[in-house]
Amino acid sequence: MSDLFSMGGYASFVWPSYGLAFLVMLALFIDSRLRLKKAEAEFEKLDAVRKAARDQRS
């Protein structure tokens, strides 16, 4: 198992590149996810207000 992590002596190059790729993709994932959740929550809130106002008027 140990030679796996040593990556034939190149561990300090192979693992950081996988690590960084993972980090950047994780950041993109979180940003996209949060952006969607925030937009949906805000939209629900505004939509509810709008529907309530319309019901009152009708």
Add this chain to the structure above:
Amino acid sequence: MNRYWELLKRELRLALRQGSDSMMVVGFFVLAVILFPFGIGPEPSILARVAPGLVWVNALLAAMLSLDRLYQADYEDGSLELLILTPAPLELLVAAKVTAHWLTTGLPLMAAAPLLAIFLNLNAYDLGVLLLTLAVGTPALSLIGSVGAALVLGARRGGVLISLLVLPLFIPVLIFAVGCVDAAQHAFPWTGQLAILGAILLGAVPLGLYASAAALRQAAE
């Protein structure tokens, strides 16, 4: 076509009224190039070798610095909307603007190049080739730069933004212009690079005109 001359005359009158603009561009260009010997050292052979690159990078930056006032004044005082409404195609206005920009920046840069050739120990033959590349390359810079100037109208911090937009697009012009002078310096045939530079210029004409016109229409909406 006469509308093109009218617009060009208008632009030139405006540009020459504040003549100082092109003087500032040339001033920046010469001063920036002069800085390099302080940085790299006065060694003539080194300076001669990097001279084409120095002159071209600084010419590119100088041309870019004067881009933001290309449409800004007309955009702010509303004359852009009027110019769009004229029956003449908008591309004609862009052509007049770009020509005026080239006459007030590209040409002065070429006028200053011989002086810099002396500073950078560039021999006469290479200077001649350098002037040729400037003659073919700087109009392409004005055309591509015009797209950037039109795109940032109404944007926050437009001046800085233009550099981020157009510098990557200037790279092919820089590569072939410096490549051409470099070949001349090493006594290789250099007309091939100049031909490609000319092709880039010809390609930049329709791209610059149509894209700038489209951007101006978006800006004036």
Add this chain to the structure above:
Amino acid sequence: MFGLQNPTKFLKFAKLVGPWFALATVLLIGSGLWIGLFASPADYQQGETVRIMYVHVPSAWMGMFAYTVMAVASAIALVWKHPVADHVAKGSAPLGAGFTLICLVTGALWGKPMWGAWWVWDARLTSMLILFFLYLGYMALSGAFDNAERGAKASAILAVVGWVNVPIIKFSVDWWNTLHQPASVTKAGMPSIDPAMLIPLLLMGVGFTTFYATLLLWRVRSEILQTRIRNIRLAQIHGEG
């Protein structure tokens, strides 16, 4: 394009397809990583560093693919004025920039043991560096206007102009690179891929694509909702005003 330009239809489509893309991503990248890291041979010449390829190459593909999606969506938005196309372009830019960044850094990490330097002005790496700045320019422009609509229009034109220039930039950088090819850098080039390495590479490539698609759908959905929120807010102001 089969009704997808209609925001409501697009929302329904995105909600339907999104989870499948996510599942495909997990399966593809999972298996790609497993085979790439543990079950495929090292390169006889480069040794274990070749494993960086399984991240470096797919991210390069994705950097270019996302830019093409951005340019095509921008062209559609300019010609047919579909707001959803604008959203697709706006959503695709950060993803593409992220992949290009991964490609550049993993390229440097791969270059250090192989070529002996963190950054080498290799033609492909240099072109990716310029592509990264094209992304930055696009994102800066689309965010530089108070009115989002105006930002979308301006950046759409920039995306199309940029896309037209990419082949010219690639050509000139390749030409420039062969001219100034420093003798010391042995051009390792793409190792001729033997099947054992090709499988994980393709798995990762498709896995990155489905990952990109999943996130893009989320981002487009949030852009559509943001536009609706802005419209409701405007209606409220005018309503009460």
